[in-house]
Amino acid sequence: MSKIICDFCGATDTKDNPVIAGDNACICRACVNAAHEIMNGNLPIEENNKIEASELKEIKIKTPAELKKILDEYVIGQERAKKVLSVAVYNHYKRIFRHHEIDDDTELNKSNVLLIGPTGSGKTLLAQTISKYLDVPLAIADATSLTEAGYVGDDVENVVTRLVQAADGDIKKAERGIIFIDEVDKVARMSENRSITRDVSGEGVQQALLKIVEGSVVNVPPKGGRKHPGQDALQVDTTNILFICGGAFDGLEDIIKKKEGANILGFNQDKKTKNDQDKIISKVETDDLVKYGLIPELIGRLHMIATLNEITEDDMVHILTEPKNALIKQYIKLFEMDEVKLEFEKDALKELAKLAIARKTGARGLRSILEDIMLDIMFDLPKYKNKTVTITKEVVQKTEEPKVA
Template structure:
């Protein structure tokens, strides 16, 4: 049996908003309440919108910054400053959406978009993925290098919003409270501070196009994305309440900061910089450094909170392998356990894995490919090791010896 629908607003009969059925019409509780307010000279309250926001808030389960950071700690090793910045930004963002009516005044709260600066594999994307997963909000991840100005080969900037709508399964209301992560934003920096005379369709042009959606505006987006599906009816999406997180490695930014501080970045007698020196310099980044790097001031002005991520050390790599909830070693132990095989890693083997990842300069994301290469032959013959224990040693990682089987 089909549910009764209100003839005035289209709401479906529910426990919270029951619909009363008459001979020739149906009306819901919300419309009766609004009609009562009108008859008594009061402004009718937007009951449906209020009810929808409350439902969304219940789903999102607004958490404190400390609670958000605790969640991030379970999946991301180190990077405490970046975790705090992102936790505060997300908390303030959703508090702004759901609790703005608690204090009745004319003050408007602006959103705080985030810029994450850190080397490849340091956890920028993982931070955004983790926080969206535990807030149960849609997340769209886009690579800035694939974006171009409208009319040129490549993705339009608006396609980023399309991906968010798709991540929300077509629910525009939910998408309008989601998170968009734009990676490799440093790759769309213009080549110099001077305005380019010629077209820069994948650099400054993209930054200009991003301004509109990052600041907050109603954009028309194709439901299936891009120009590959012409003739689509465009969807209208308001980006005012979408949180934008931009990330990039910003190679060469360190030299810009050192020059500003008057340090000599050239010469034969330069001491080899340590990781701590690098992290200290990058943490001092300011707006004018990013302008010199090639980001336009208007875009920087819309990325209000900046956090720097540190380079990952060998010890960090070992922790990443073993400690997070979805740590790679835990995943392999579970895979082997499914075939009733025990898997163990010696500490020296873990350190060697970490060392290899650092040498390849791929960050934490390089750990999986290293492990897959090492474990391939073992997993090929895995079923025959049933009820046995396989131990991975340093020599196995270096491919000098077969694993121990007991």
């Protein structure tokens, strides 16, 4: 059964704010009360913007330092990226909720973010953590599945539909949400020259993204899928939606090296260390992204660029043990439920980190490695009740059984 939605403000039917359905329109309690106040002269129509601002204050704006502290609990390292994202989010929501505090004609533009970093470095986790603690809806889309309107694949506007669905159909809530578009580097042009043929999944997608990223009223189908003539559509204003784009941008380092005149060919070249690679990628500029294949118009709408470093072995160990949702903490809790104490030796953690780095899948590779190692132990878990199970380096290497005491 579909939810009833207010035709005036887009609110869904709830116990606190019920929606009355008529023959051709629906209206919620809040809009009825507001209309009553306006009709009785108690509330000038011009005050509508101020009403909206006061309603939106249900989200407490956290300072950049508070936001970064939250990110520190879940994301290890990536200090620069966390600062960039914290400042961008703070300025974005300050612009929405507090714009009426200073009465002048200055317009504040939103600060969309581009995150550049290798797979598994924490790009998606940063966006998920921010949205969770701000209590705003988040939609995650993969740019590789998007195509220009009219072709096989997801229309670009469908990412807005996902945001509305994440907000449980509440249009007003969706209009201040966050959209994370991953793998944006995969829709880069193959060359700097503009294509004379239709490029439905590359430059065409970038052109289609321009409109919604900048801010416009988008007609989206209420249940997703493609738009059809005569179909009722929801109108969503993307002006106050924060867009975070992410991508690995493999090969971007070579473009930056060429720009700086570095000779990347020939004999007797010193092999670059990981630290050198991180320094190179941190020097990225908009011109480098244009050469990579992003169109200048899209880069111009992604105002803040943050680079994420490749995760080191030490970082992997910290990721396993320190965050609130650390994998080791999760396994310890699972064992505790069966009254079994679980311990990991330091060498075992280092070996896990080495295996994850060898797979080149970043932090997301840790779970599959651990699941594989712990499977047999978890299968026999009830046998170890009131005992201590210790995971050693040899257990990770699958050469010995875990110690049980």
